[in-house]
Amino acid sequence: METSEATAGATRGGRGARERILRAAVELFTSDGIHATGVAKLADVAHVSTRTLYQHFPSKEALIGAYLQRIESDGAILGETVLDRRDLGARERLLRLFAERPTSPPSAKVVRGCPMHNAAVESAGTLPEASAAVERHKREFAARLVETAAEAGAPRPEVLGRQLAVLFEGARALATSLNDMGPLQDAEGLAKTLIEGATGPA
Template identity: 65%
Template sequence: MATTTEAAPTKRGGRGARERILKATVELFARDGIHATGVAKVTEVAQVSTRTLYQHFPSKEALVSAYLARLESDPNGPAEIETVLTRADLEPRDRLIALFAAPAEEALVRGCPFHNTAVEAAGAMPEAAAFVERHKRELIANLIATAEAAGADHPERLGRQLAVLFEGARALATSINDTRPFEDARDLAVTLINDAIGARASG
């Protein structure tokens, strides 16, 4: 009597493969880290062959750079909080303060994926490291421009101070798995903003 064997799942390439690969990297890199996530795991989750992956991304670094670009462009992704600086429905001062809103409670505070990538890419992935540096410098520039629009006496100084507070809150919240550093940073940010803008805008 013939026995039947369960067919092994087949990998799906073709149309939509690139999108599935990018979705897999967003899930895996954020959760497990870049170095801990091998190409084999990405292809497994994305349901593509190794050949298909390398057709779209010729190296792991190219894959990481595409991952960062996806994070930056996703309006609902982890960089979404930074887009508050461009909201037309808020006054400039309110935009600066809104940047320090605590993230939604979750089982694990994952922190900034760009910073996490910079740490993992240091000395090994210059293209990814350059991407992160450019992103962070643009964030500082946006903070300075928003501080200037808010009427700060020294917008460059305020913008840089707020960048330090924001990045520090993210890092500490990740280290202790607690969102309260954002509350402390927000209190300090309000003080810095009011001191820089003056009582005329602190009501």
């Protein structure tokens, strides 16, 4: 097996094992899917034994929860960090949200879309804690869009925020289904129309 870029140079076991396991989870869950990734593969890529993996994460569900926390804290994976940029005006942040593309692990060979959304789909109600974490994040993301729309001067920010949330999430889901970045490009044009319609041209 080729050495994973997430764990290149790591020695098997030893210090830093928990971080390597989390990095392996981010890489493999995001690129290959949660159910398709077994514990043995996670341990191999993280350069730990399965015993060490279970010492840090007593179950795969516990690792999934930690994985969701990690990708949520790393907004670049979700493509949402632009909303936090204070060097851009609110309107520009909304536009940039659709212009920028989320990052993917080097091993990704297909368009995987939002890992939060994918986790909710894969869990299909069987992982209640993971589903709850995804729902909370999505609601908070929509609320951030409404807040940013208000800051941008939209007269009905709750409407614009919800519309942008639907467009952003829908485009990423369709891009995943088609394995094609085209829907993201289409969403960028539609978002510009919605934002300019609500706040006026630049």
